[in-house]
Amino acid sequence: MKPASFDYVVPRTVAEAVQALAGPGRTAQVLAGGQSLILEMHLQRIRPRLVVDINRIPELDGMRVDGDGLRVGALVRHAAFERADAVPGPLGTLLSRAVVNIAHPPIRSRGTMAGSFGWAHPASEWCAIGVALDATVEVTGPDGERALPARDYFLGPHRTARRPQELITAVRLPLLGGHTGVGFVEHRRTHFCFAQVAVAAALTVHDGVISDVRIGLVNSADRPVRARAAEQTLLGTEIGPLPTGRRLPDGHPFARAGRVAAQEDAAPVAEPYADAEYKRQAVAVLVGRTLREAATDLGSRLAVRQGDPR
Amino acid sequence: MKITLEVNGTAHTLDVEPRRLLADVLRDDLGLTGTHLGCEHGICGACSVLMDGEAVRACLVLAVQCDGSSLRTVEGLAGPDGEPHPLQRAFSAEHALQCGFCTPGFLMVAAGALEADPDLADKPDAVAGVVGSNICRCTGYEPIRRAITRAAREQREASSTHER
Numbered sequence: 271m272k273p274a275s276f277d278y279v280v281p282r283t284v285a286e287a288v289q290a291l292a293g294p295g296r297t298a299q300v301l302a303g304g305q306s307l308i309l310e311m312h313l314q315r316i317r318p319r320l321v322v323d324i325n326r327i328p329e330l331d332g333m334r335v336d337g338d339g340l341r342v343g344a345l346v347r348h349a350a351f352e353r354a355d356a357v358p359g360p361l362g363t364l365l366s367r368a369v370v371n372i373a374h375p376p377i378r379s380r381g382t383m384a385g386s387f388g389w390a391h392p393a394s395e396w397c398a399i400g401v402a403l404d405a406t407v408e409v410t411g412p413d414g415e416r417a418l419p420a421r422d423y424f425l426g427p428h429r430t431a432r433r434p435q436e437l438i439t440a441v442r443l444p445l446l447g448g449h450t451g452v453g454f455v456e457h458r459r460t461h462f463c464f465a466q467v468a469v470a471a472a473l474t475v476h477d478g479v480i481s482d483v484r485i486g487l488v489n490s491a492d493r494p495v496r497a498r499a500a501e502q503t504l505l506g507t508e509i510g511p512l513p514t515g516r517r518l519p520d521g522h523p524f525a526r527a528g529r530v531a532a533q534e535d536a537a538p539v540a541e542p543y544a545d546a547e548y549k550r551q552a553v554a555v556l557v558g559r560t561l562r563e564a565a566t567d568l569g570s571r572l573a574v575r576q577g578d579p580r
Numbered sequence: 581m582k583i584t585l586e587v588n589g590t591a592h593t594l595d596v597e598p599r600r601l602l603a604d605v606l607r608d609d610l611g612l613t614g615t616h617l618g619c620e621h622g623i624c625g626a627c628s629v630l631m632d633g634e635a636v637r638a639c640l641v642l643a644v645q646c647d648g649s650s651l652r653t654v655e656g657l658a659g660p661d662g663e664p665h666p667l668q669r670a671f672s673a674e675h676a677l678q679c680g681f682c683t684p685g686f687l688m689v690a691a692g693a694l695e696a697d698p699d700l701a702d703k704p705d706a707v708a709g710v711v712g713s714n715i716c717r718c719t720g721y722e723p724i725r726r727a728i729t730r731a732a733r734e735q736r737e738a739s740s741t742h743e744r
Contacts, residue, residue: 462715
């Protein structure tokens, strides 16, 4: 099918865009990258009366480090995060490890990070990273600007705290400090599929003890999940030497955190080829693997800092 | 809505409905049927073209979004004298096509990657990213990977000879 007809406007400022979205009695859609929206319009699952194309609003483009955070404008494409040094520190590494799982280069050249937050698909990599790291979604509406914490933002599949007249102008992510290692592991059937389950982790260690840990679960519930119960089991734990071998021993703290994430944090929704039990098992395994990847990343960061050529 | 597109170096002024996709306007209004439409879901990549130098799915971009943009399609790859593009020669040499339906999409994604990165030949992961972007049901992808690598190598050798 082809998209049904709609009116199309191309505002040049955020104020113009908000004005267009606030028009009376119209179902309006914001078009940024359009890589999900235009597909849904093909299928006519979404039939907007008005499409507001924000691609020509210069103030929405670009990302910048702002204090202890990264502000990602609404027009920053996924591809901008492919280089680990595009964003300073471990956050840049985490985003670069996650982004290669988002579709493929011709989609990543159009799709945007802020658009992923707007679309709020449970299998979105960015959204799970957002809830894990306490991101903030900045919106502008007829009543002015609001900053929505990611933990209160996602309400269900494609449902968010953004009001229909509000435009997402940016997503803010906190930069990660020097004692933090990161990991991202995704499991899917083929290269062309969405994640069945994926996990993002940021692990902070001081003097051999885990002082902070963030775990985000992708497609493990009807919305992105921060695995707080699993995080709790790790705080204050001595990290010790990493186990060798492919499989984590069952008694290892990372394996235990994985089981807790699967049982207490995840609320999997059954899908074809992945029922809820399968997803719980995948969560348990992937959380352990991602934590191990984060610990390895931290080890190599510390080695570089100490001039150890390892 | 009136828009201006520069396609393969030629400017076109068109009047298109906002609902129409770039791929349909290229094929139906401009007669450039080298851009193939497979799935129209953004998955297969047969419709990939270059928009301001970057590979995009022409089925997931509205034509009106391209107002003022410069586009390249597979028809714009060959030289002015009809000499095939190095990628086209490499696809032929490596048997990187059989039925040919997916070929324009692969060529354009590869052309975008090659122009963006002169050292693509040394980056097997980046080549794999290009090959993994589109679907081919004939070749099993390996000949396509070889062809892109061959073209990338030839391009670099040609430019280093030129510098000497």
